[in-house]
Amino acid sequence: MVNVAILGFGTVGSGVAEVLTGHEDSISRKVDDFVRLKYILDVRDFPDSPYAGCFVKDFSVIESDPEVDVVVETIGGATVALDFTRRALKAGKSVVTSNKELVAEYGYELLMLAKEYNVNYLFEASVGGGIPIIHPLSQCLAANNILEIYGILNGTTNYILTRMIRAGLSFDTALKEAQERGYAERDPSADTEGHDACRKICILAAIAFGRHIYPRQVPTEGITRITLADVDYADAAGRKIKLLGRAIRQEDGRICAYVAPHLVNNENPLAGVEDVFNGITVRGDAIGDVMFYGRGAGKLPTASAVVADVIDAAKHIGSRKLMDWAPGGEDTTRSPDTLRSRWYVRASCTNDMMRAMLGDVLPLARRGAAENEAACITADEMTRTQLGIRLQNIPVLSVIRVLD
Amino acid sequence: MVNVAILGFGTVGSGVAEVLTGHEDSISRKVDDFVRLKYILDVRDFPDSPYAGCFVKDFSVIESDPEVDVVVETIGGATVALDFTRRALKAGKSVVTSNKELVAEYGYELLMLAKEYNVNYLFEASVGGGIPIIHPLSQCLAANNILEIYGILNGTTNYILTRMIRAGLSFDTALKEAQERGYAERDPSADTEGHDACRKICILAAIAFGRHIYPRQVPTEGITRITLADVDYADAAGRKIKLLGRAIRQEDGRICAYVAPHLVNNENPLAGVEDVFNGITVRGDAIGDVMFYGRGAGKLPTASAVVADVIDAAKHIGSRKLMDWAPGGEDTTRSPDTLRSRWYVRASCTNDMMRAMLGDVLPLARRGAAENEAACITADEMTRTQLGIRLQNIPVLSVIRVLD
Numbered sequence: 001m002v003n004v005a006i007l008g009f010g011t012v013g014s015g016v017a018e019v020l021t022g023h024e025d026s027i028s029r030k031v032d033d034f035v036r037l038k039y040i041l042d043v044r045d046f047p048d049s050p051y052a053g054c055f056v057k058d059f060s061v062i063e064s065d066p067e068v069d070v071v072v073e074t075i076g077g078a079t080v081a082l083d084f085t086r087r088a089l090k091a092g093k094s095v096v097t098s099n100k101e102l103v104a105e106y107g108y109e110l111l112m113l114a115k116e117y118n119v120n121y122l123f124e125a126s127v128g129g130g131i132p133i134i135h136p137l138s139q140c141l142a143a144n145n146i147l148e149i150y151g152i153l154n155g156t157t158n159y160i161l162t163r164m165i166r167a168g169l170s171f172d173t174a175l176k177e178a179q180e181r182g183y184a185e186r187d188p189s190a191d192t193e194g195h196d197a198c199r200k201i202c203i204l205a206a207i208a209f210g211r212h213i214y215p216r217q218v219p220t221e222g223i224t225r226i227t228l229a230d231v232d233y234a235d236a237a238g239r240k241i242k243l244l245g246r247a248i249r250q251e252d253g254r255i256c257a258y259v260a261p262h263l264v265n266n267e268n269p270l271a272g273v274e275d276v277f278n279g280i281t282v283r284g285d286a287i288g289d290v291m292f293y294g295r296g297a298g299k300l301p302t303a304s305a306v307v308a309d310v311i312d313a314a315k316h317i318g319s320r321k322l323m324d325w326a327p328g329g330e331d332t333t334r335s336p337d338t339l340r341s342r343w344y345v346r347a348s349c350t351n352d353m354m355r356a357m358l359g360d361v362l363p364l365a366r367r368g369a370a371e372n373e374a375a376c377i378t379a380d381e382m383t384r385t386q387l388g389i390r391l392q393n394i395p396v397l398s399v400i401r402v403l404d
Numbered sequence: 405m406v407n408v409a410i411l412g413f414g415t416v417g418s419g420v421a422e423v424l425t426g427h428e429d430s431i432s433r434k435v436d437d438f439v440r441l442k443y444i445l446d447v448r449d450f451p452d453s454p455y456a457g458c459f460v461k462d463f464s465v466i467e468s469d470p471e472v473d474v475v476v477e478t479i480g481g482a483t484v485a486l487d488f489t490r491r492a493l494k495a496g497k498s499v500v501t502s503n504k505e506l507v508a509e510y511g512y513e514l515l516m517l518a519k520e521y522n523v524n525y526l527f528e529a530s531v532g533g534g535i536p537i538i539h540p541l542s543q544c545l546a547a548n549n550i551l552e553i554y555g556i557l558n559g560t561t562n563y564i565l566t567r568m569i570r571a572g573l574s575f576d577t578a579l580k581e582a583q584e585r586g587y588a589e590r591d592p593s594a595d596t597e598g599h600d601a602c603r604k605i606c607i608l609a610a611i612a613f614g615r616h617i618y619p620r621q622v623p624t625e626g627i628t629r630i631t632l633a634d635v636d637y638a639d640a641a642g643r644k645i646k647l648l649g650r651a652i653r654q655e656d657g658r659i660c661a662y663v664a665p666h667l668v669n670n671e672n673p674l675a676g677v678e679d680v681f682n683g684i685t686v687r688g689d690a691i692g693d694v695m696f697y698g699r700g701a702g703k704l705p706t707a708s709a710v711v712a713d714v715i716d717a718a719k720h721i722g723s724r725k726l727m728d729w730a731p732g733g734e735d736t737t738r739s740p741d742t743l744r745s746r747w748y749v750r751a752s753c754t755n756d757m758m759r760a761m762l763g764d765v766l767p768l769a770r771r772g773a774a775e776n777e778a779a780c781i782t783a784d785e786m787t788r789t790q791l792g793i794r795l796q797n798i799p800v801l802s803v804i805r806v807l808d
Contacts, residue, residue, distance in 0.1 A: 019547050019690050030546050124544065130691035132536075132544030140528065140536030142434050143423050143711030269697055272676045286423050286708035287534035290698030293673055294691065304690035307547030 002031060002314040005039035005062040005093075007084055008075035009046060009055075012098050012125070015303030016072055017051050020310065027307070031314040038068060059084050063091050070313045072306060073097040078105050089113045089121065094313040098125035098302050104199035108212040111324045120321050122309035127153065127200045128278050130301030131294040132308070137282060138207050138323050144284025146208040150246035150403075151280030152273050153200040155296040156184045156191035157223050157243045162274045164231050165240060171226060183276055193222035194243065194259040201245030205257050208282070209249055212328035213257055219336055220259040230346060230398050232366040233375040237344070239263040240271045241400065250334055258336035262403040263344050263377070269293075337384045342402040345387075346375040348395040357390050377402055406435060406718040409443035409466040409497075411488055412479035413450065413459075416502050416529070419707030420476055421455055424714065431711070435718040442472060463488050467495050474717045476710060477501040482509050493517045493525065498717040502529035502706050508603035512616040515728045524725050526713035531557065531604045532682050534705030535698040536712070541686060542611050542727050548688025550612040554650035554807075555684030556677050557604040559700040560588045560595035561627050561647045566678045568635050569644060575630060587680055597626035598647065598663040605649030609661050612686070613653055616732035617661055623740055624663040634750060634802050636770040637779040641748070643667040644675045645804065654738050662740040666807040667748050667781070673697075741788045746806040749791075750779040752799040761794050781806055 004020065006013050020027065020037050028034045039062050040054045049055070062068055071088040075081040078101050085102065088095050089110065097103065102110070103123045114121035124134045128151075137149070152158050156178055163174040175192065178184035190196050198220040205213045223243050234241050242264045247257040264271045269291050273279035278296030283289050295301040312321065344364075347354065351363050351374045360379035369375075375398075378387070387399065408424065410417050424431065424441050432438045443466050444458045453459070466472055475492040479485040482505050489506065492499050493514065501507065506514070507527045518525035528538045532555075541553070556562050560582055567578040579596065582588035594600050602624040609617045627647050638645050646668045651661040668675045673695050677683035682700030687693050699705040716725065748768075751758060755767050755778045764783035773779075779802075782791070791803065 023547055023549065023690075026549065027547065131694055132540040135544050136536040136540055139716065140539050140712050141708070142715045143427055143431065143708045145427065145430065267678075269673065269676055272673055274671075284708065286427075286704040286711075288699050288702075288705055290535055290696070292694070292696060294694035298692075300690040301692055304545070304547045304688065307690075308544050311546045312543065 002033050002035045002069050003038040003067045004070045005068050006072045007041045009040050009042040011299045012302050013074040015299035016306045019303045019307045027311055030311055035314055063087050068093055069317055070310050071095045073099055078102050082106055085110060089117050089119055092117055092119060094120040096122045096306055096309040096313055098306055100126040100199040104202040104215050108327050120313050120316055122313055124309045125302050125305035127203050128280055129296040130304045131292050133280050133292050141284050144286045146284050148248045148283040149204050149208045150244050152242055152278050153197040153245045154191055155276035155278055159183050159276045161241055192224050194220040197245040197259045201247055201257055205247035205255055206325045209255050211326045211332045214328055217333045218257045223261055226261055233364040234263050236364045236366055237377055238266050254334040255332055256334045256336050256339050260401060262401050264403050340381040340383050342381055343378045343387050344400040344402055346398040348372050349374050357394055406437050406439045406473050407442040407471045408474045409472050410476045411445045413444050413446040415703045416706050417478040419703035420710045423707045423711045431715060434715055439718055467491050472497055473721055474714050475499045477503055482506050486510055489514055493521050493523055496521055496523055498524040500526045500710055500713040500717055502710055504530040504603040508606040508619050512731050524717050524720055526717055528713045529706050529709035531607050532684055533700040534708045535696050537684050537696050545688050548690045550688050552652045552687040553608050553612045554648050556646055556682050557601040557649045558595055559680035559682055563587050563680045565645055596628050598624040601649040601663045605651055605661055609651035609659055610729045613659050615730045615736045618732055621737045622661045627665055630665055637768040638667050640768045640770055641781055642670050658738040659736055660738045660740050660743050666805050668807050744785040744787050746785055747782045747791050748804040748806055750802040752776050753778050761798055
């Protein structure tokens, strides 16, 4: 018998309980042992819940019960969740989580702790919701040197951008719609400012490149400054504006990691990733590009990823999955300002002025453009710093990196 | 030390040697042991190969060498490859393969043999080339009941269809181009008649639904009858013609598995899978739809998947990965003729005649249509049998299933 405790009975936690008990037979068959939900930790009371007999309010009940093999942490944040995760690992229990904040900030420490106590710390659900990405990246692509990983990592912002592109809504209106549909929080800044995507690219980069990358090392720009004018010009260029998290291995071994909007070519499969869906592309030296696509959030998709990890943990009790990375440091990353690319530029000037500053460009047009407005994509690749120098005498309205 | 033997030094076999030796350090770090290429079996001589010292011509050298832990079978076909695979497993060696024909026909038997001898039989590379799909399907989606799996499983036919759609080439011209580019064999029938896709959907269905499905149980139709007229009508309907392998679990537990061209809506991510790429969608009860996308063939992508399995086998020496399925039988499948859907129909008749036979339809138009030609998509869903009855008095030119 494998006993499971869930910490936190919110959306994900209740989804985990539902998937775990609803698929009891097939899960037990896969583990080759009976998997039982023994405890749910929550401060609230749920007298009418079908799991009413499982609830406890004191973590030490779980911590001190030697029968508990796997702890599922769906509390979120990096305070109580950190404390409970440390204590669970030290008590010899494997921990499974969907908590991206905790993994992005404390992943290295917690993986080392898991190693020390010969248990596993698994977090497939922390990136891409239900999409299998952590596991394929660490195992199925093990025969590759990963060159780059990038993707649409946040469903809320992708929904907003999709509505701007397809329905012509402004950012504010699209955000409001996303809030009404439950896709965005009342305070949407963690999504719209890119922080959620930032945590996820940190986790992906650590697995792909083998060193911890902290969110504070990853320059992060959200989508709040994207306008319908930009959306229209991108469309004229056969491209879509997408918020991407990106991590690229540089020749010196450092990682260039950042979050920013990009103009993505319509022929790139990521351009077709719409609404709340996520898409993540991995570029390996042997495999070329592979993309993983699916629902990046939601109760049951996320629970599905958590429970897959529970199954994995249950199959590996007393043995270790080889998943870890080296500690972080100030020498691991490199600023994206040094990364060359083409650029989309919109400014209050004429096409001639744009050309005078930027040299050869692809001029873009849109219906209803303001009189003194020009937009283009540069013909040459250059760094953000080089671009800034060329643009210093132009009243710039938007600058967005082009993904080629 | 983990010793590896490769059987067959063709495209995939030589790619495996290249990836295995080129990534020696990182592979050994992942396995936590040194992984060495010890033998390559081939009837030919390769005196100038960097692996010249590894070549043997007699399989019994490998079979009887107790140092060999993992055998990579890239011979193909189901004669010699079957014999060597059986003997390797019986000699206590794990076997890794890219051989879809062998897995589709003998997968159940070989998995049972692997179980009996406490070794592993792994075949990630048999479907989707380098795309991780077997592993995610059997492990990462373990918390789901799989409802359906379908996809573009053959790169050659997808290249031909892409060239017909994008460049307006006829089937014959596009096939010739694919042959010139090395994407199609001189005898292309295994690809164009759908047999390759058939083997792959058999393997996916067995993992997804837990019973062996034989290729002879899977009705298979290729793309040789697709015309440019059909491509144009599909375009007018906002759809693309794609050859799909599909397996759907029916309410009675039987599997409806088949290979046939479909009209795929442009909003479905599979519609954007072009050229030689593959895309596979899995529908689970918890996760919803997830798609896996990448190069479905090619030396290094396929080798990348083979070597990931070698790493997995090397990490599990003396222990078993839980991957198997139940035996097949005549009661496992159900004819796709009973599967309801909308249909695309092209016939030598008028739109009025079409409507008289099919009821409410979406009529389609194209430039350059023959005078007495009508095409439509039915408004109602019906089985192929029901459709056939309604069409019995019409000179039908094309019938293609619509994927909604």
